[in-house]
Amino acid sequence: MAGLSPALLAGHIPALPPAAAGIVTIEPGRPCLLSRIDPDADGGLDKDEAKAALSVERARIQGLQERLYGEGKRSLLVVFQAIDTGGKDGTIRSVLEGVNPQGCRVWSFKVPSTEELDHDFLWRYHKRTPGRGMIGVFNRSHYEDVLVVRVKDLVPEEVWRARYGLINDFERLLTASGTTVLKFFLHISKDEQKERLESRIADPEKHWKFDPADLVERRSWDAYQAAFDDALTRCSTPYAPWHVVPANRKWFRNLIVARTIADTLEAMNPQFPAAAEGIAGLTVPD
Template identity: 60%
Template sequence: MFRCEPGVRHRLSRRDPDAVAGLDKEQGQEQFEKTLKRLQELEFLLYAENKHSVLVVLQAMDAGGKDGTIRSVFGPLNPQSCKVTSFKAPTPVELSHDFLWRVHAVTPRLGEIAVFNRSHYEDVLIARVKNLVPKTIWSKRYQQINDFERLLTENGTHILKFFLHISKDEQLRRLTKRLEDPTRYWKVDLADFEERKLWGDYEKAYEEVFTRCSTDDAPWYIIPANHKWFRNLAIARILMETLEGLQMKFPAPKYDVSKIKVK
């Protein structure tokens, strides 16, 4: 339903950020709790089997809900096998390497789920919109990203990329709430209000990403995210279905346990 088919032009204007798949909030939260319980079981199995890893990429407009998604969907998972990395502006050391260098260093090992709060896609989003590098550079990065992600998938990493789709009006509501609530003042960033003026440019940049970088092995999903409860449920379900599709099993014992006696 939310998956971007490879090679197809995807228009955000044709995707409803208010969609809830016919559910109400109470139904959605009930389903989310059941899904989350199953996710915890599958995460334990992923860690025990140690044959696969999962990379979850979260991207959104400012105030799109990346932090909230991490708290709600991934916060209840075991931090021993679920790691979160937030990508800020690159440091001088990172800038002295290729743009994927800092990303590759924190990809998940076998048995782990890695969550990226922003990601290598910033290098074809803000880098493009704000002209941080010439077009001759960022235009080559789509294929470099596809090659990088293919390397990961061929070595056991399953990639899920989620765009949290909110409306411009919903963004305004969330940014305004930050200004009105003292407990949210710490979230206020003047850059968010400036970036809002570039909404249309970012939409075009994202649509290019969906068209050129959604592949069979590393798909993009456009998640309706105006309603946080539905956003959480949709992402949790897709992750659950991905893990169930791996048909994982607990490893056989290394020893004949019938002969081990505890004294």
């Protein structure tokens, strides 16, 4: 296990910042019940306040991302999961606006290809994890293999149940190797999903975003909620806890996700490398 952090291998878990107000962090070892978390929560803010605060958090992310890239020693993986129409695309677009694309990569995981199916279930995710100095974003993730495959009965139960432990091992390996793992579940209500689907149907410019299969998937709402509850319960760990984001109000969702990313980067405290000696006294010739 060369290259792993000796401190983590010895059992020490790096300190993580407290979650931003409004987020529900799933305490490791305790059950997650999404039905008890209010997707309409807004932290007592109003929309204008949240939008102004979002600009501040974006600026923090931009500056800290530059330091992370310059340091070139560690990385950040941000994972987004949600039910259909939960807002993964919109959150990523809003929160990471202005971030230098040279230091950030977003990966969206669709139905696995034939090549991907010929490997273990984590293969396609592991090869997309961020390198040193990078922020990586997973729009859907390795959790699809205990969510969709479970609800659609694509693999036997004994197969997907064994994956919880493998996912925890995978995230522990990433953490021990210098990648901070930050996981968000965007929590919307069934009524909110209905409104979002109807808005896509009503607006011709949104038809490209609408998949009739979403109506079929909606019939499995309860099954997906149970699958999310189990995944968040079994895979919220001290080194990679799950954060549930009330996401009915998009402006609040964007703010608390941005603030949590900024706080996490700040806790990592990346530093620019030391400059070569004598630069301050150099003169550029005419």
